[in-house]
Every structure is written in structure tokens, then in C-alpha cells.
Amino acid sequence: MSTLHNNQGQSHLARAERGIAGMQVTRREEGVQEFQTFYQENLSLIYRYVFSKVGNREEAEDLTSQIFIKAIRGIDTERGPQSMQKWLFQVARTTIADYWRVYYRVSVNSLEELLEAGWEGPAEEEPAAISRRPLERVQRILRALPEHYREVLTCRFLLNLSIKDTALRLSLTEANVKVLQFRALKRAAELEPITTGAL
Amino acid sequence: MSGEDQERFEDYLELEQYIEQLQAGRVAHPPAELTPSQANIYRMAALFRSASPEASEPRPEFAADLQARLEQELQQRPRPASQPQSAQRKKEQKKLHYVSRRALLTGGAAVAASLVVGAGVGSAIEHVVEQPGAANTKDPWAGQLIAAGVPTTWHFVTTLSELGDSAVRFATDTVVGYVILNDGDENSKDKGKIIAISAACTHMGCIVQWQDSDRKYHCPCHGGLFSEYGNIDSRSPIPYIRPLPRFNTKVVDGKIYVEVPLKSAAPTTQDWK
Numbered sequence: 001m002s003t004l005h006n007n008q009g010q011s012h013l014a015r016a017e018r019g020i021a022g023m024q025v026t027r028r029e030e031g032v033q034e035f036q037t038f039y040q041e042n043l044s045l046i047y048r049y050v051f052s053k054v055g056n057r058e059e060a061e062d063l064t065s066q067i068f069i070k071a072i073r074g075i076d077t078e079r080g081p082q083s084m085q086k087w088l089f090q091v092a093r094t095t096i097a098d099y100w101r102v103y104y105r106v107s108v109n110s111l112e113e114l115l116e117a118g119w120e121g122p123a124e125e126e127p128a129a130i131s132r133r134p135l136e137r138v139q140r141i142l143r144a145l146p147e148h149y150r151e152v153l154t155c156r157f158l159l160n161l162s163i164k165d166t167a168l169r170l171s172l173t174e175a176n177v178k179v180l181q182f183r184a185l186k187r188a189a190e191l192e193p194i195t196t197g198a199l
Numbered sequence: 200m201s202g203e204d205q206e207r208f209e210d211y212l213e214l215e216q217y218i219e220q221l222q223a224g225r226v227a228h229p230p231a232e233l234t235p236s237q238a239n240i241y242r243m244a245a246l247f248r249s250a251s252p253e254a255s256e257p258r259p260e261f262a263a264d265l266q267a268r269l270e271q272e273l274q275q276r277p278r279p280a281s282q283p284q285s286a287q288r289k290k291e292q293k294k295l296h297y298v299s300r301r302a303l304l305t306g307g308a309a310v311a312a313s314l315v316v317g318a319g320v321g322s323a324i325e326h327v328v329e330q331p332g333a334a335n336t337k338d339p340w341a342g343q344l345i346a347a348g349v350p351t352t353w354h355f356v357t358t359l360s361e362l363g364d365s366a367v368r369f370a371t372d373t374v375v376g377y378v379i380l381n382d383g384d385e386n387s388k389d390k391g392k393i394i395a396i397s398a399a400c401t402h403m404g405c406i407v408q409w410q411d412s413d414r415k416y417h418c419p420c421h422g423g424l425f426s427e428y429g430n431i432d433s434r435s436p437i438p439y440i441r442p443l444p445r446f447n448t449k450v451v452d453g454k455i456y457v458e459v460p461l462k463s464a465a466p467t468t469q470d471w472k
Contacts, residue, residue, distance in 0.1 A: 035273055039266055047257040055221045055245030061261050062405055062419060068265060072272050103228040110235040138250035157247035160222060178211040189239035
């Protein structure tokens, strides 16, 4: 540990000796270090946010990469971590909106309406609020749902049970489960603004 | 029930199919022509899926790959101000120091990055033009798939008897790739060789996907195409600069091994908290 300190001390000294010419280099390296911290603080947030929009790992990874690459091209490391994070989430939102434009073939007008209604996350809110753990959002919605809806969604998603096992567990037919989960998700979507609004 | 949507039997089935795909960890998209209320149902399904035990955190190897890619991107960004001439030398020293430190920090991951970072190619060239004579005319990643001095290991992929005429995907903590048997249709002298390629697209580093139907690798990000041995396909919509890089392979007792960067040097999950 003390050796490490020594090394750092020396490198600070060395930096100082390099004077103005060296300054930019140092700044640059610090930029890289700042970036590393920034990356580690935000990767999980962005990944979970994206995963909660696409529901599968492969696309979550692809989109997360795209978001960071786009963001870093326009990022201004001088502006401090908060504004960098804001920028990152802005990029994330537009990337998700683009994804939906491709895969959610709703009539264009209604999709734009949905997006305006904050489908990809409210535009005004702080990044931290948008990326609030999807798990937490799911829990809130679950608590607000009637019991039979809560049960079926818990089985299918939280416990990852097959339709067959879910039917067994809830003493329903598989056809019942299909109808029930459809309506449960529909109800969940209706409840979502209420549960998030209550924050 | 709201009057907006009449629920149809097919709606239940389509949703179930979508949920099953997600449960299987596959890419799934909602069916076409949704009403806004139906679209909301699928959006909820994706949200709920993210609460499943399988979802949670990004994989460490993904995190490491992306970080290295971004660092390279950051390094290649145009400078805000022009570099004073006298600083050039020191900068080079600094840069060398930096590279080795990074290699130390991220170990195999940095190497993986070199494969993954196709992005480097285009921008690296710009960078060199921008500063002729600088140390970076020799791109540390160019040519070599695995930089010298990086510990490697032989990763078992499959056996000769199991390897049919399709590409077999493999993934280690540091790289993703494919192994395929060369049947000599591109160049007969290579017939019978085992070829191992990196699956990281040389454009932006997305992981290319093998498709049996046309026997090509498809890049999910920009639709680019690579031939079965990783060469740039003439019909690729993206004019790639480099083919997919190759790994060394060996066959011992009918088992196919690929030389990959060692995983132990890669960051662990703890690093990403």
C-alpha cells in the first residue's frame, strides 16, 4: 500500500515537472480515468434500463453498446459527471425510441403519442429516477394488481415458470393462463402511470 | 374490458409465444400491427422480464469489452486543442505507459477489446494521418489478434466428429467466436482446415450471427455480411475494411481447441459494482 502511495506521489511530481506542455496529456489521461469511473457508475443503470425495454440480453447488450458509443462521441468530459449522465440518458431514450419505431409497428401517430407520453422514460426526470431499478417498478405494479393477476405474472416472470407449470400451480388450464397473463399485463400497463406517479 | 380492443384468441397465443421466447433468453419482438393498448402489453412483458432472475446485471465480459472499446474511442477523439510540438515525445511515453497500464488492469479484456473494437480501424487511420511520424503509426492491435505477451489458453470448442458443416459458436470470458471446417469452396488449398474467427464485427464490434440458410455471418447492428470463413462478403451493405480476425487452432485427439486470451486477468463482477 505504501509503495503505491509513493508511486503516486512521484507521478504527481513528475507531472508537475512536465509543466504546461505535459498538462494536456495529463488532462487527457485524467479524462480517461474519469470516464472509467463514469462508465462503471452508469453501465448497470443503462443496461437495466435497456433490458427493461427489450426483455432479452442480446439486444440489451447491443443497445447498451450503441448508447455508450453514441454518447461518448458527443460527450464533453469537462462538464462533470452529472451533465454527462444526463447526456447519456438522453441518448439512451432516443435509442430506445428508435428501437420501438423499428419493432413496435403501431400506427406511426399512436407510437409518437406513446413516446410523447413518456414510453421511453419521462424526459424531464433525473436519470436516477428513470433508471430506478426496473425490479422496483415491477414490485410496485405487482402490489397494485388484484391477486390472480399478481400470481400469474409472478409465476411467468419472477419465477420464470413455463405455462404448464404455472397452470399446475394455479390450478388453471393452460388456456386460462394465456388469457389471464394477457389481461394481467394489460392491467399492469394501465396501472403503471399510477404506481410511478405515486413516487 | 375497454371497448378499444376486442381480444382475440390469437392475441393470447402471440403474447404467449413472445413470453416463451423471452423466457428462453432469445430475441423477441412483438407482432406487427399492434394497437397502442396491445403495444403496452408487450412493453409490460419486457419490463416484467427484466425482473426475472436471469436478467439483472450485465455480464462481466460484456462490461469489459464495452469499456475497452469506449476507451479506444475516447483516445481517438480529435484533440480539443492542438498539441504543442515539444510535448509530442512525452506524450508518446505517456501513451505507452498508459497502454501497458491498461493491459495490466483489464488484462485479457483489453485484448478481447482489440478484437471487439473493429471501430478502431477506421478511426485509427485518421489518427495516424493526423499525426504523421507519431508512435501510433504502429497500432498495437493491428494485425495481431492477441497482442504479444498476453497470456493465452487453449479453449476446447467441440470435436471433429461433432463439427458438421455449420459454424459452431463459442464464448469465453474474453472472446466470442466461431469455429468452422473449411470445405475448400473459397480456396481449395485450405480444404480440411479448422478455422476459428472472432465474432466481433470489424465495423463496430457487434457480435455477428451465423445463419445456416445462407451460410454467412450477419451483423445485427448494421446488417453487414461476412462469408463462412469470415471474409468480407461481396454483397455486404457495409464496405468493411477488414475480414473477421482469426484465432489459432489445434486438434488433439479429435478435439478442437482455440487459442484465446486467458480469462483470469479479466475483471471480475466486483469491478462493476
